[in-house]
Amino acid sequence: MKNNEFEILESNFNVDKYVDLAIQYGLMLIKAALILIIGLWLIKRMVRAIEKVFTKADVDETLRPFLLTIIDVLLKVVLIIAVVGFLGVQTSSFVAVLGAAGLAVGLALQGSLSNLAGGVIILLLKPFKVGEAIDFNGMAGTVKEIQIFHTIIFTFDNKRIIVPNAQLANSTITNITRNEIRRLDMEFSVAYGSDIDQVKAVITELISNDERFHKDPVPFIRLIKMADSSLNFVVRVWVNTSDYWPCYFDLNENTYKAFNQKGISIPFPQLDVHLKQA
Structure with a gap:
């Protein structure tokens, strides 16, 4: 017991x-x-x-979200x-x-690490910043945010595109809005027989009366080509980047109206057929 x-x-x-x-x-x-x-x-x-x-x-603004994300991650670690x-x-x-696990994860996520390196390169070299419009591989839009691994771009028709930073860091990028001024290149066609000096004077007057067009450098207006059914004039004028598209459309419309008022014919493709009797 x-x-x-x-x-x-x-x-x-x-x-x-x-x-x-x-x-x-x-x-x-x-x-x-x-x-x-x-x-x-x-x-x-x-x-x-x-x-x-x-x-x-x-x-x-471009660097801000990147730094905040890194600070947040470090504090949590x-x-x-x-x-x-x-x-x-x-x-x-x-x-x-943790270091060994990080090494294993790093080897498994090499693509993500390359995107991280790409993000650092973008922030250091600054080929573009938040708010700027860029053209990348045929995709054009405005940069909304640069994250650690991806960059968010909104296209001009408001589609959201998420691009890996590694692709952006290793590709050719056209920064559309970085420079303050751009050259506007346009071409107008008139019929054969038109007065060349009158055509140039009409376009010159339209440009001179619009303050958005820069006077320096001097606008360039010349006959560039005698095509099959038209005389083609090239117009090269400098504008502020923000005014590029408004100036483009306005000059198109105003030139058409001015040509009609001055009696300058705008050609259309035509074919002369000669019949030969046997």
């Missing part, structure tokens, strides 16, 4: 020990969860505060390491495991 009583007491002691351990580690896990939740909340507030600082300091350390895990060992 004594042996049985001793075994029962020993069993009760072990149960109490496990209960105490469960309570101890349970409380520790709860505290770690609270630290994690509060830490994530603080990080969110900190990132918002840093964003406001960036806005007040007039940090480049530090928080996770702190929580793991609170649970009693050796942080040095955890960092080593």
Whole structure:
């Protein structure tokens, strides 16, 4: 009987020990969860505060979201390491495991890393910035955001295109709006027999009366080609980049109206057929 009583007491002691351990580690896990939740909340507030600082300091709009994302990721990594350390895990060992896991993930995600490197190159060299219009592989649109791995472009008909940064960093990009002024090239055709000087004078007057067209460099208006059924005139004039398309359409319409008023014929393809009687 004594042996049985001793075994029962020993069993009760072990149960109490496990209960105490469960309570101890349970409380520790709860505290770690609270630290994690509060830490994530603080990080969110900190990132918002840093964003406001960036806005007040007039940090480049292109660089801003990239830096905020990196800061957010780094703070979360530090928080996770702190929580793991609170649970009693050796942080040095955890960092080593994290580094090994990072290496394995890096090898598996080489494409993503190349996109990350592409994003860094874009931010350093600045071939384009947020708000600028670019042409890339036949796709034209306005840059809305440069993220760590991708760049978001809105086309002129408001389609959303997400382009990997590696492609943008290693391709030819036409920046449409970086320069303040652009040359507007147009071509007008008139019928054979038209007065060349009158045609040039009409176009020159239209350009001179519109303040959007730059007077320096001097507009260039010359006969460029004697085509099959028309005389073709080339017009080269400089305008502000923001006025490019309005000037293009207005000059087209106004030239047509002016030619009609001055009696200048606009040709159309025609074919003369001669019948020979046998």
